[in-house]
Amino acid sequence: MGSAVTNEASGQRxxxxxxxxxxxxxxxxxxxLADRDELxxxxxxxxxxHVIEGGVAAVFILGTTGEAPSLSYRLRREMIAESVRIVGGRVPVLVGVTDTAYVETVNLAEYAAECGADAAVLTTPYYFPAxxxxxxxxxQSITPKIPLPLMLYNMPGLTKVWFEIETLKQLSEIPSIIGVKDSSGDLEYFERLCQLKSIRTDWQVLIxxxxxLPQAMALGGDGGVNGGANVMPSVFVDCYKALVAGDTEAVDAVLATILKFQEIYEIGKYASRHxxxxxxxxxxxxICEDLPADPFNRFLAPQREQVAEVLREIGVLGKGK
Incomplete structure (x- = not known):
């Protein structure tokens, strides 16, 4: 990662x-998962x-959708090594390294770097609010110990702590931080976050x-870290491309599919339903089995059929399946 330089003409960093x-x-x-603690x-x-052939820009493993906090350290390492091997340089691999323990975060980041990952992702430490x-x-303390470019991850719904804008402004001085993923759902916050790109023109801000996604892109965002892209990556990629091209008709068509797909997130009664x-x-x-990590249970047959019905309606699943 290169260091910041000073423009001789303007004196600006x-x-x-x-x-x-x-x-x-x-x-x-x-x-x-094939079984408990078995990849x-x-x-x-x-x-x-599936996702690479669907045109994604990168993959992010061991995040919230990846159930990282519920996985053993051994399994997390196996997931990193296998993912980097399988991807084989086709797209960048981002690795979530957040842990309640500072040292474990550093250890995981070092392992990810050894395996050949392209970047680390760090959210706010959880359990004890900072x-x-x-x-x-x-x-500021942990970044020099992480031997990879670092993306910060704002996830206040689960960590209970925000990366406040003024905090991010201070952290923008760290060259190895390459951007922010925001999962707050607060578009006013997201707009202020995108404004920090005037300070760090290299930052990439994802929703x-x-x-x-359309509102975020209009506010200056660079794309999305979207869970539905596990299932139908090409649909989300088409939405992104249509947004970049300013093709509102195409955006409306593909967004209708995305919004219909989101009905699967309302099935079930627990927060784990997503x-x-x-x-x-x-x-x-x-693609893979539906086994979640403990303490979650997989959907029972009635809920599974509800998911199938949504997939049939948007053409992801054949009518006879």
Whole structure:
């Protein structure tokens, strides 16, 4: 990662160029499981081939959709090594490294770098809520120990702590931070986040909630980290391309499919339904099994049929299946 330089004419700090391009759709990959603490290698191969062939810009493993906090350290490492091997340089691989323990975060980032991953992703430490001063010092302290470009991940719904804009402004001085993924769903916050690109012109800002992709792009976002792209990557890629081209008719058509697909997230009564629905959909289209990590249970037959019906309506699943 290059260091920032100073423009001799203006005296202004010029940020380094980002080492990877994340403009487009970056699926937050599910972790296919064959059993408790057992990776489904064949399912992972099919899943990675599926999303890469669908045109995604990169893949993000061990995030929220990947159930990272529920996985053993051994399995996380296996997921990293296998994913990098299978991808084989076709697209960048981003690895979630967040842990409640500082040292485990560093250890995982070092392992990801050894395996050949392209970037690390770090959210706010969870369980014990950090104040913004503590959070700033934490990132400033840990970043030099992470031997990869780093994307910050704002996920206040689960970590209970925001990367506040002023905090990010301070952290923008760290050259190895290449951007932010925001899953808050707050478009006012997202707009202010995109304005930080005036300070760090190399930053890439991605939206999490997939239905907000058009609004996020209009505010200056660079793409989406959208869970639905596990299932139908080409649909999300088509949406992104239509947005870039300014083709409103194409955007409306593909967005209708995305919004219909989102009905699967309303199936079931627990907060885990988003992950269970995504894995159920992947199982139905023959990519990988639908087993989630403990403490979650997979959908029962009635819920699975509801997912199947949505997939049939949007043409992802054949009518006879």
């Amino acid at each position: 010029v940020p380094p160029s980002s080492p990877i391009s994340l403009q487009g759709i970056v699926p937050p990959l599910v972790t296919p 489904d290698h064949a399912g992972l191969q099919r899943l990675l081939d 104040g913004q001063t503590e959070l700033t010092r934490y990132v 999490g909630p997939e239905a907000l 992950i269970k629905a995504t894995k159920s959909a992947l199982s139905l289209i023959g």
